Amino acid sequence: MRRLCHFILCIFVVLPIDTIESTSDKVLHVTLVDQLTKDYLEAEKNLWEVIERREDSTLQQIYNIHTDFLKRHYGESNVLLNDVHMNNNNLKLLNNIITINETSHDIAREFFEHRNYTVLSMKAFDGINLDKTFQSVCEQTINSTDFWNNLKNSTQDCQLQSRSVQSEYQVLFEYYKDIQAAALRTYITAQLSYMILHLHESGDFRNQSLIYEQHFRQTNAEIRNVFKGKLQQANRVVWTCDPLDYSAPGVSYQITNFLQGYIDAEVNLNAEGSCALTCADYQNTKHFTCNSDTLCAGLRPENRSMIGCKGRVRGCHGLDDSISVCPAEGNVGGRYKYVKSNTGLKLGNATTTCTNELEANAWVRWFVKCSNCFCLCDDIMNSDRYFSLREVVSNIEKNQIVTGVALTKRNGVVQFVIAQRQLFAFGNVDRSHIEYAWSLAEQFVPKSNESQEGIDYFTLTYENRSLNLDTITASAGSVVTGVRFNRNGKGHLILEVRFTEFDAFTGKLINLESSAWISNPDGGKHRINTDNLDIPTKANGPSMVKSKENDYIRFGPTHKKVDLSQATVPFIDGQKVEAKMPLSGVGLYYKSHGFIAPKIILYNFEASTE
Structure with a gap:
């Protein structure tokens, strides 16, 4: 990737300011820091005109403009401060951004609170040299392949997230605002330093400020274009990772008593008490009665209301002729623990302890077999x-x-x-x-x-x-x-x-x-x-x-x-x-x-x- 962010401050060949192409002005500004950058560039141009005229109110105007801009919040997200998985590279990046903020605030404090211009002249070179720190920010982000790869990989990895997967787009957008805020704060501090030096020191610091402005405009636009390309390809979806325990209250919910597994004898599923059909013929019926020698007759009275089906009985099919059924006990959210048979059939958790195992056998009546059926109970009254x-x-x-x-x-x-x-x-x-x-x-x-x-x-x-x-x-x-x-x-x-x-x-x-x-x-x-x-x-x-x-x-x-x-x-x-x-x-x-x-x-x- 082409290296960005190198503001070559030692060059003294200056283009006229009206011939400098302002690439960043050709795009709309979609963040607060973008708009503030545009506003400051305009305010800075006007201030230099005031400085060249040596008006009596020059220092006051410099004070007013920079008080406004340096005390503002630039819309940063402070994404690194919220990074719970800080690595060494991000720690270095965070320290560089902190250095930019602290140096900027230090120079601003001297200017705003004390107006000690002798001290300011000395600190002004610190403000100009702050660009070296910002170059390090660029090296760790814009110019780093590892930075882009790590960002893309980490945002979609649930193992690195605490609650939800943060979208790649959101992290990119937050980094963009933070980096551009650091760039603007660096630039404002340096230009304030140039203005102080131009007023109180010998040398043509105006030419140096023009070179700096030219490179800032170009770099600002290049940073924006790099991020714009990344943002256009970034995933914008945010979704939740698995919690530690889905069974915890409020973490998950169920549809209840809707098409629940239900066992009944064929003879109980029609009004005539007939066994002339097969289980598969009962696709939409109900439990009519509880004939003796069927499973429901062997239930304890306290279990009959819980295990019986008071709604529609749907989708039946046959079971083995002889089965052992373990009814559920208490409020466990189901009717049965398991069903098993001598043929090897095992449904549910057949290894659990059962205190009331029941036998349900098919029988023959007038040459017709009365079968046990496995159906679905659709009980809307308790659902x-x-x-x-x-x-x-x-x-x-x-x-x-x-x-x-x-x-x-x-x-x-x-x-x-x-x-x-x-x-x-x-x-x-x-x-x-x-x-x-x-x-x-x-x-x-x-x-x-x-x-x-x-x-x-x-x-x-x-x-x-x-x-x-x-x-x-x-x-x-x-x-x-x-x-x-x-x-x-x-x-x-x-x-x-x-x-x-x-x-x-x-x-x-x-x-x-x-x-x-x-x-x-x-x-x-x-x-x-x-x-x-x-x-x-x-x-x-x-x-x-x-x-x-x-x-x-x-x-x-x-x-x-x-x-x-x-x-x-x-x-x-x-x-x-x-x-x-x-x-x-x-x-x-x-x-x-x-x-x-x-x-x-x-x-x-x-x-x-x-």
């Missing part, structure tokens, strides 16, 4: 199977946008939660701690007078239990201001995202009344197979993102062999994912162990410069 259709939106009247998304379950209803922050100029947002500002829609209870199915909530059914895994994004000029679930014409649950236009430079949301909800009309084409899953929280090792655009999942039971189909998968990942930046999209994705989770897509500020 958390609802998805909220109510929108969750930021307060756009107060210029607040969505910066984070999560899924939760309240009153048995899966719903979105959002983080909303106030948007400022140049894409900055309120970065304060906002745990209290995570917002939900107004709460309700399904099947009550305060809610209506199809309007307030969606109910999973055997026929309609699919969720599209879409990523919804908008074009440049709009940011995310709301999310919600909806239902499409196929009966699939879908994600919808609200977008509101904004001015990338002032940070003001505009055309509020034109905020629009967008979804993917072509989603739900390819189903992800979840038929062989165990309970997701039992999985070992890191999960992998397994979905792609236009995929969908269908909620259904865990695998019969490993879990007797006692749980509903996928589970819901309840972790919060947030980036303290504007968003250009939100998506849902599937993790390999059996979780669905939200992801966010950062706003591409480089697209605003096209």
